[in-house]
Amino acid sequence: MPGIVIVGVQWGDEGKGKATDLLGERTDWVVKFNGGNNAGHTVVIGDEKYALHLLPSGILSPGVIPVIGNGVVVDLEVLFGELEALNARGIDTSRLKISANAHIITQYHRTLDKVTERFLGKRMIGTTGRGIGPAYADKINRVGIRMQDLFDENILRQKVEGALDQKNHLLVKVFNRRAITVDEVVEDLLSYAPRLRSIVCDTSLLLNTALDDGDVVVFEGGQATMLDIDHGTYPFVTSSSATAGGAATGAGIGPNRLDRIVGIVKAYTTRVGSGPFPTELFDEQGEWLRSRGFEFGTTTGRPRRVGWYDAPITRYATRVNGITDLVLTKLDILTGLAEIPVCVAYDVDGERFDEVPVNQSDFHHATPILQYFSGWKQDISRARTFEDLPLEAQDYVLALEEMSGTRISVIGVGAARDAVIVRHDLID
Helix, strand or coil, X not given: CCEEEEEECCCCCCCHHHHHHHHHHHCCEEEECCECCCCCEEEEECCEEEEECCCCHHXXXXXCEEXXXXXEEECHHHXXXXXXXXXXXXXXXXXXXXXXCCEECCHHHHHHHHHHHHHHHHHCCCCCCCCHHHHHHHHHCCCCCEHHHHXXXXXXXXXXXXXXXXXXXXXXXXXXXXXXXXXXXXXXXXXXXXXXCCCEECHHHHHHHHHHCCCCEEEECCCCXXXXXXXCCCCCCCCCCCCCHHHHHHHCCCHHHCCEEEEEEECCEEEXXXXXXXXXXXXXXXXXXXXXCCCECCCXXXXXXXXXXXXXXXXXXXXXXXXXXXXXXXXXXXXXXXEEEEXXXXXXXXXXXXXXXXXXXXXXXXXXXXXXXXXXXXXCCCCCCHHHCCHHHHHHHHHHHHHHCCEEEEEEXXXXXXXXXXXXXXXX
16 A cells, blocks of 8 residues: 555644654655645654654655655745754755755745735734745746756746746835845855755656555645645635645646545644634633643744534545544543533534535634533553553544544554554554
8 A cells, every 4th residue: 555645634733744753664755745834743753852844754764755746835945944953963864855846935925925914914814924825826827936947047037037027016016115136036046056956856757656666655745624725714724735635736646546545633623823713712721722732833833723623624624535544643632621522513503514514604603512521530641552541532532433434543642752552554
């Protein structure tokens, strides 16, 4: 079963990096297929904690080839900053490959992202201001800069000129900012070219050849289903395809090469940024969950919004991704609660919705219909089999599994790399 996709089920920050790392020792390739450095993975190995933002988490596993696919937008300063930080800690990063078709985030993308968000005021989306959206917009508008363009200065200069023709008018006349010169952008981008020559290649060819050879290839999604540009809570979404279908387009492989779709879901729910969130907590329980779960962004450091587990969202994600297995993370965070609420449906102006409403306005006004489960007080961080869990924790997991529409194959019970319970192997 060589092609495995890992996607977030909720609004991100579910623990996808840990799931990828769990597969790492039996994985040959790990591919990031969407997003940019607006998302982060935190991976704990022994006493060491690694915060990754742009790089695939497989870069931490010896022997694994990490790949940044064509569906990713790359901030070169962030890329080399991460590589240098890992090298300084003794991590070998020489295996990294980047698609020649991946688009580049430039300084004008970052500038436009920040000023546009401020301009929106109360209607702001909650972007991280890292230029992700503007870079994807340029890609769709066919004025983007790709990795391969850095190796032809004439082509690069022509493309930057074309992109800045319109953007400088916008910056100067609408946002009252200074114009950005072609020379400063070209000079900055060309400074990275020598270091990229050995890294940039036809990753689609590499990956298809690897799959033909029977290698295990893990496709690691950034963000999550509810942030997907098509299937998420639009417009409060990211600018890329964060669902399983994005793995095919974002890596350059056919959808028939994907054998297993693994969804990562927290035992409760969080999101960052604006947008609807039916189970969100604004009381002491919310603060307790945020503090206990250390719910602060890996990339931004900003507090995450927190709420109870939302079963309709998981069913929705299972459907649109074709999820075959769920990895339930952070079950240990719920330890100590007398009872644990779960959202089983929504109430919208007196009408019950058992599934996520298709109308965004309905979803925005939805309030959760909750079912309550008995909690547990025992420390579960050392549990390594399902039977090691307290009966109340077992009942909670089994109830979520029944509500979610697919099996829960792995359960995370702590921050440590080995703090997991494997009920079903994700590869075999």
